[in-house]
Amino acid sequence: MGPWVFLGSEKIFKEVVRNHLPEKRPMDDLEMEADLPYEEEYAIGNLSPYSFYHGWYFPKKLDYYFRRYVLFEGVSDEIIEKWKQVYIYLLKKMTYRYNGKMVLLKSPVNTGRIKLLLETFPDSKFIHICRDPYKVYLSTWRLYKAILPAFSFQHVEYEDVDRLILEFYKNIYKRYFKEKRLIPKGNLIEIRYEEFVKKPVETLETVYTKLGIKGFEQAKPAFKRYVKAHENYKPYTYKIDEDVKKKIYSEWGFAFKEFGYTK
Template identity: 70%
Template sequence: MTRLKFNKEDYLDITKQPLAGTSLANWIKLLIENHFDIDWQFWPKAIYVTFMILALSPLRIYEKIKFEKEIRKTQTPLPIFIIGHFRSGTTFLHYLMGQDRNLAKVSTFETMSPWMFIEGEKFLKNFVKKRLPEKRPMDDLEMEADLPYEEEYAIGNLSPYSFYHGWYFARNIYHYYRKYVLFNGVSDSLKEKWKRTYTYLLKKIALKYKRNKVLLKSPVNTGRIRLLLEAFPNAKFIHICRNPYEVYLSTWRLYKAILPIFSFQHVEVEDIDRFILDFYKGIYRNYFTDKRLIPEGNLIEIRYEEFVRKPIETVKDIYERLGIGDFKKAEPSFRKYVKAHEGYKPHNYKGELNEEIKEKVYREWGFAFEKLGYSK
């Protein structure tokens, strides 16, 4: 077995761990659930998280007391879920559609501070800004406090019911995958707690932005269609797919980039490789089975390759087919964003794709090649 390489700088870079925005109760639950199993090299990171939680507790409590009743009374906005496996173009689509000011979004700042993003914004946003990298480490797209981000981080800061805790306690990643993506062997009461947490976050976003639709992006939701429909029966879904060979290689790039930043534990390369293969299979088996449950007119499926060739035309098609807003009104903002990113070049994986990798990926994911329309 080969340990995934972490550099010395990774141990010293303690300020980017998302759990700094969680509550003390949630932090303690996670530590107990993982038997306080933190490798000694990551103790500074854990101490920093604990310090930030304690320092922010008064603000967290104040915001909860001030807005709790209003949040409960707020109507749940219509969710528009961007789904598809990691590294399939979900972020570019999210950033592009996020230019529509008539849609509420969950920003990077809000995912990191879900307990206190209304009253605490004026105190905390600059603090978060200074600790964000200019570019996302896995793809060099810009990363800013106000840009839309994955709400799964916010769910993880609000509760123990998030797959992303498997990135923080990476030796336990299968536990969080089975429990909070596939929901295998999970009680109905826990499912209801997860739904309530999700609904609470969306209501709080709706209260802040005074919008009745919210644009969301979380790749793990690809495997949660059934539960999402139970919570939000009228939700809209935008599924984007990409060549599975490229997805596999790009997902490995993702894990090499984020685990050194987020994890409190060392992991083995072979274990993560096995997990990447199993995760894809699990969420897509669920998706292919459960997408039929989505009401007609509430799902559109697009391909990454077509989207990056014709982004404006693709978004126009999404708006028209799902009926989610006024495309014409938002079109100038869409075109401005696309124009600003004309020079962006995604990573080229051709030199990394050898026959051994192709054979392994097709052996594991062959069913998805066929369903998604990609050739071997």
């Protein structure tokens, strides 16, 4: 995402980006295209130093970036305000670009920022998608194996990455379970990944209804076209041994219980 230039020079830079993107995303083999949506955290990272994603370049400091710019621990009020200003600036540009339409953001790190987001956007609506924690662990490892070799300037040991994956999930969900109570009634819906994959259009209708969002019938044909276009997509099949399962459950057992997944 080119947050500095997309209002005035989108056509020029989009072609540059399009010509240098791989056809598939390295972590899941889905298509990668300049017109597709991406996490706004990339834009925050391009606009400022206040992003966890800077840790992709310096993985030995991943924990530093996580604690400062996801949990905002040990960060001054001045830095928090600067982060808010960057976020507001980005969303104002996006809102202007799309003629005032509601902005839909997808960023896993926001799971740990509920209180901060509500301070900035009090009437925000939240969609949380939970997934079997075993699959989350394996999927996250697959992501790191794809991302770190491509972007990092440092070598980081397997054991260190594994520890961080376990710590990040644990910290972010302990924060989420605590702060989601702050969300006004009717502004949060929690859905399961497994159900979403089985019934994507029906699940989206539920999301629209529960959050009081208008326009589902107008959007429904586009949703159906997207689902049809990806009906032959086969997600990666994971294998996991008992020792790894024990390790995950010992750290994330609280999330299994909260979400209702079996050990």
